[in-house]
Amino acid sequence: MAGGEGSGSGGDWRRTHTCGELREEHAGQQVVLNGWVASRRNLGGIYFVDLRDRYGLTQVILPEDLEASAKLSREDCVSIVGEVARREAPNEKMPTGLIEVRASSVEKLSSSKTPPFEIEEGSDTAVELRLRYRYLDIRRPDMQRGLMHRSRFIGAMRSAFLAREFAEVETPILTKATPEGARDYLVPSRVHPGEFYALPQSPQIFKQILMVAGMDRYFQVARCFRDEDLRADRQPEFTQLDMEMSFVEEEDVFSAWEGILQDTFREAMGVELPVPFPRLTWHEAMERYGSDKPDTRFGMELIDAAPWVPHSGFGVFQKIIEGGGRVMGITIPGGGEAISRGNVKKLEEVVKTYGAGGLAWWKPGVEGGAGGSIVKFCQDESGAKLREVMGASEGDMCAFVAGDQDVVWKALGALRLHVGKELGMVPETDGAAAGSTGPWNFLWVTRFPMFEWDAEPNDGSDPRWVSLHHPFTAPADWNMSGDPGDMESRAYDLVMNGWELGSGSIRIHREDTQTRVFELLGLGPEEQRQKFGFLLEALSYGAPPHGGFAVGLDRIVALTLGMESIRDVVAFPKTSTASDLMCDAPSSVAGHQMKELFIAHADLPAPRDGEGA
RNA sequence: GGGGUGGUAGUUAAGUUGGUUAUAACGCCGGCCUGUCACGCCGGAGGCCGCGGGUUCGAGUCCCGUCCAUCCCGCCA
Numbered sequence: 001m002a003g004g005e006g007s008g009s010g011g012d013w014r015r016t017h018t019c020g021e022l023r024e025e026h027a028g029q030q031v032v033l034n035g036w037v038a039s040r041r042n043l044g045g046i047y048f049v050d051l052r053d054r055y056g057l058t059q060v061i062l063p064e065d066l067e068a069s070a071k072l073s074r075e076d077c078v079s080i081v082g083e084v085a086r087r088e089a090p091n092e093k094m095p096t097g098l099i100e101v102r103a104s105s106v107e108k109l110s111s112s113k114t115p116p117f118e119i120e121e122g123s124d125t126a127v128e129l130r131l132r133y134r135y136l137d138i139r140r141p142d143m144q145r146g147l148m149h150r151s152r153f154i155g156a157m158r159s160a161f162l163a164r165e166f167a168e169v170e171t172p173i174l175t176k177a178t179p180e181g182a183r184d185y186l187v188p189s190r191v192h193p194g195e196f197y198a199l200p201q202s203p204q205i206f207k208q209i210l211m212v213a214g215m216d217r218y219f220q221v222a223r224c225f226r227d228e229d230l231r232a233d234r235q236p237e238f239t240q241l242d243m244e245m246s247f248v249e250e251e252d253v254f255s256a257w258e259g260i261l262q263d264t265f266r267e268a269m270g271v272e273l274p275v276p277f278p279r280l281t282w283h284e285a286m287e288r289y290g291s292d293k294p295d296t297r298f299g300m301e302l303i304d305a306a307p308w309v310p311h312s313g314f315g316v317f318q319k320i321i322e323g324g325g326r327v328m329g330i331t332i333p334g335g336g337e338a339i340s341r342g343n344v345k346k347l348e349e350v351v352k353t354y355g356a357g358g359l360a361w362w363k364p365g366v367e368g369g370a371g372g373s374i375v376k377f378c379q380d381e382s383g384a385k386l387r388e389v390m391g392a393s394e395g396d397m398c399a400f401v402a403g404d405q406d407v408v409w410k411a412l413g414a415l416r417l418h419v420g421k422e423l424g425m426v427p428e429t430d431g432a433a434a435g436s437t438g439p440w441n442f443l444w445v446t447r448f449p450m451f452e453w454d455a456e457p458n459d460g461s462d463p464r465w466v467s468l469h470h471p472f473t474a475p476a477d478w479n480m481s482g483d484p485g486d487m488e489s490r491a492y493d494l495v496m497n498g499w500e501l502g503s504g505s506i507r508i509h510r511e512d513t514q515t516r517v518f519e520l521l522g523l524g525p526e527e528q529r530q531k532f533g534f535l536l537e538a539l540s541y542g543a544p545p546h547g548g549f550a551v552g553l554d555r556i557v558a559l560t561l562g563m564e565s566i567r568d569v570v571a572f573p574k575t576s577t578a579s580d581l582m583c584d585a586p587s588s589v590a591g592h593q594m595k596e597l598f599i600a601h602a603d604l605p606a607p608r609d610g611e612g613a
Numbered sequence: 614g615g616g617g618u619g620g621u622a623g624u625u626a627a628g629u630u631g632g633u634u635a636u637a638a639c640g641c642c643g644g645c646c647u648g649u650c651a652c653g654c655c656g657g658a659g660g661c662c663g664c665g666g667g668u669u670c671g672a673g674u675c676c677c678g679u680c681c682a683u684c685c686c687g688c689c690a
Contacts, residue, residue: 043653044646059650074640089648097650114641117624124625128682181690201690228689229614353616353686458688470690576683 013079013107020056024098026084033058033101034109036139037076038119042067051080051101052119054144059087059100066106075112075119075136081105127567131581134572146569149268150557154221156267157241157553160260166217166243171206173199173223179531180471180521182226183458185236188597199225199237202550204470205535207244208507211546212538219243221553227578232565233499233555236578240502244548250492250506253547254279254444257494265440269560277442277494285445290328290413292448295498297441298425302412305329305400308389314377317360320402327402328409329360330416331390335397336363338423341370347399350418356401356411362386365394374400417498426498440560443495450475450487451520464522471517472535473505474547478513484520494551501556504549511539 015034022031038052047067049060060080062070072078082103091097116133117125121141130137137143161168177184177198184198200206202224210218222242230236245253258275265271278296285294288301305327309317317327332339339347348359362372364387372378378386390398399419401411420426427439450473451465465484467473469491476488491505508514514536518528528536554566567573574580594600 039650041649041652042646043649046647046649048649048652050650057650061648064647087648089650091650094650114623118640126620126624126682128620129624131682178690182688204690226689229687231689232684234689355686452690467690473690575681577681579681581682 011081011105011107013109015079018055019051019053019058020095022058022084022096022099022101024086027086027099029084031082031084031101033060033080033082035078036112036119037072037074037078039074040072048100049080051078052139052141054148056095058096059091059094060103061100062103062106066103070106070108072106072108073112073114075115075139076108077110077112079107079109127575128581131573131575134582138571143568146557146561146563147571149561150553150569153264153268153557153560154241154553156264157260158219158221159267160263161219161241161243163263164217164256164260166219167215168220169210169215169218170220171200171203171222175200175206176531179523179527180467182228185225185227188599190597193598201226202240203242204472205532207242207548208472208543208546209535209538211244211246211507211509212541212543214246214544216246217244218548222550230574230576230578232567233558235554235566235570235573237574238566239553240550241553242548242550244546246544246546248506248545248547250446250490250547253504253506253549254492257549257551261442265560271440273440273442277444279444279446281447282445282449283447286409286413290409290411290416291498292445292493293495293498293500294413294443294445295417295420295426295441296443297427297439297497298420300330300332300416300420300425302328302330302409302416303390305386305389308382308386311382311385312374312377313382314374317400317402325403326405326408327400328412329390329398329400330412330419331392332397332399332419332423334395334423335399335419336366336395339397339419343422347415347418351401351411351415354411354414355403355407357403359415360400360402362398362400364392364396364398372397439497441497445493445495446491447476447488448491448493449485450489451484453485465520467517467521469503469505471521472507472514474508475513475517478510480513480516480520490547492549494549496556496559499555499559500552501559502549502551504547506545506547509539509543509545511536511543514539 012032013034014032016032017026019033019035033051035051035053035058038050038057041048045064047062047064049062049072050057051060060082080101080103082101082105084099085102087098087100115136117123117129117136119136119139123130123137123140138147158168174187174197177186177196178201182201184201187197187199189195189197200222203220203222207218207220220242222240223237224240225237227236228234245256255276258277262273262275265273280294282292285292288294289296290302306321309321309327320327344359344361347361351359360372360374362374362378363370364378364383366372367375369375386398387393392398399415401408401415417426449468452468453463454466455463457464457466469489474490476490480487489505491503493503494501508517515528518532523531554570557569558564558566561569563569572580572582579585
């Protein structure tokens with residue numbers, strides 16, 4: 001029976017049980033298991049095989065003659081017929097450890113070459129290899145757990161939407177390029193020479209049009225595409241749980257999501273989320289945490305040091321304030337002890353990454369050089385005033401950044417996080433598995449600015465206003481009076497443990513307001529008509545007030561597993577240069593394919609050499 | 614576009630101020646072993662030290678370039 005590749009050797013090779021389900025009560029039963037050879041232990045006259053499938057591991061014991069004829073190697077795919085028996089020597093570490101299967105026959109369904117890395121839990125194999133042999137990587141139990149968790153999580157979320165009368169509607173993947181936002185992935189058209197589709201950055205316009213169409217409540221598990229540089233938490237194609245609702249204001253969207261997330265966490269993980277989630281305005285988030293996705297699980301908030309500056313006699317800070325800049329700091333509890341001068345250098349590097357000129361620091365009560373870079377401006381009354389402003393006392397350390405508001409916020413926000421992690425103030429995400437209890441610190445951030453000044457647009461055009469969220473976001477004030485830089489929008493983000501999980505807004509449902517926003521963004525009437533005419537036209541046919549939201553599923557799934565890289569919850573992810581190492585995409589195409597699409601290479605970079613292994 | 618880290622056997626790593634034949638563990642191959650489960654014991658094979666150039670009597674080690682992976686900044690409405 002052994003040796004025959006595939007089936008066809010007579011008996012039925014199909015499994016009766018999985019490798020994870022046999023227990024003591026099955027003892028005596030005749031079973032068939034299918035799976036992969038995870039390990040072998042040959043003791044001479046007795047031969048053990050651990051058989052693995054998605055559900056677990058089961059020990060199989062082979063008599064000598066079967067072993068000799070089967071000649072099993074690791075990762076062979078096999079079918080085993082045998083009888084379940086209680087073990088002489090149970091293994092309490094295995095769920096199936098009380099039993100084993102005594103094989104009466106073995107059929108090799110398919111043999112395996114020696115794998116390029118060992119298929120086991122907690123592999124520390126280079127990502128490059130794991131991605132190239134993704135099918136072997138995914139055989140590993142931790143990858144299977146991640147993908148299963150993802151499946152359960154999305155399934156639970158889908159049920160939660162359906163239970164609330166949301167309709168799942170698919171929108172096109174081949175769509176129209178948009179001038180705003182990220183770079184588009186383009187698809188040339190064969191039928192329309194010289195013209196291109198774009199892959200959607202999100203289904204934004206379609207879902208708004210579904211609202212105009214009266215679908216009232218829409219959701220979709222939507223693939224989105226953005227041709228921008230990647231990060232650990234960013235893939236060129238990613239999945240959003242996208243939704244939109246009619247006749248709503250912010251609070252309706254928030255409470256819908258609070259309920260949906262509650263149901264999802266309960267269903268998928270057995271976790272009960274407390275609702276409602278706290279709300280924080282964007283301005284408050286920036287001012288207190290230096291971030292629009294603040295991690296509020298610990299304190300060490302930013303403090304405005306401006307009230308102290310006039311007392312300090314420190315000309316540099318004085319000038320920055322007079323020039324309209326900010327001087328802010330954080331007080332690091334116990335930092336006087338915990339942070340050495342060498343560490344201060346590292347902190348300085350952190351803030352410099354975000355454009356800060358430098359880091360000023362002070363340890364109250366410590367004199368001389370060890371007391372800080374600004375210790376001589378912190379004597380006597382100035383020191384007392386600074387202690388008061390910073391809420392600092394002996395043993396603490398204060399760190400300051402001065403400059404433009406944006407830089408100060410960002411640099412100190414990053415410093416706060418860095419120090420928080422170093423000093424163990426940030427709770428470790430306990431993500432051993434689904435069922436982990438968090439803490440899940442959800443937070444709504446509201447009232448983002450409407451516009452942002454873009455000094456160097458991607459496309460090389462002149463400096464201009466751009467939407468912070470997207471150009472369909474409603475302004476807080478429908479009249480849009482005042483300076484664009486000061487206008488607030490009705491955009492909001494959902495943040496958890498310092499990660500942005502999703503964003504959304506109340507949309508513009510009035511054609512006149514939408515036109516005004518486009519004008520402010522520098523889109524002339526002709527361009528508006530050409531790029532967004534269909535939307536403006538739709539808005540002119542009785543568009544309902546509406547708003548929505550989208551959650552990055554890759555991120556939330558990774559976070560609920562305690563992972564910081566989304567790569568482990570995407571079955572076939574791309575590298576940080578957007579390549580697929582398994583199928584070797586992107587790749588060049590045949591000349592005739594190009595010709596058929598009426599495209600040609602322009603200024604292709606010189607061919608690379610030295611392309612190594 | 615910019616910065617950091619890494620690339621040495623199939624895998625994960627070590628490799629001194631540049632100096633004999635480049636180590637180890639796991640895996641793989643062969644042998645022994647009847648209760649293992651990280652099985653054990655004995656033996657063996659396996660290296661363009663990412664790639665290209667340079668310095669040197671001599672380069673895994675120093676220099677320049679380049680490719681790949683990874684993390685961050687910019688970018689990501």
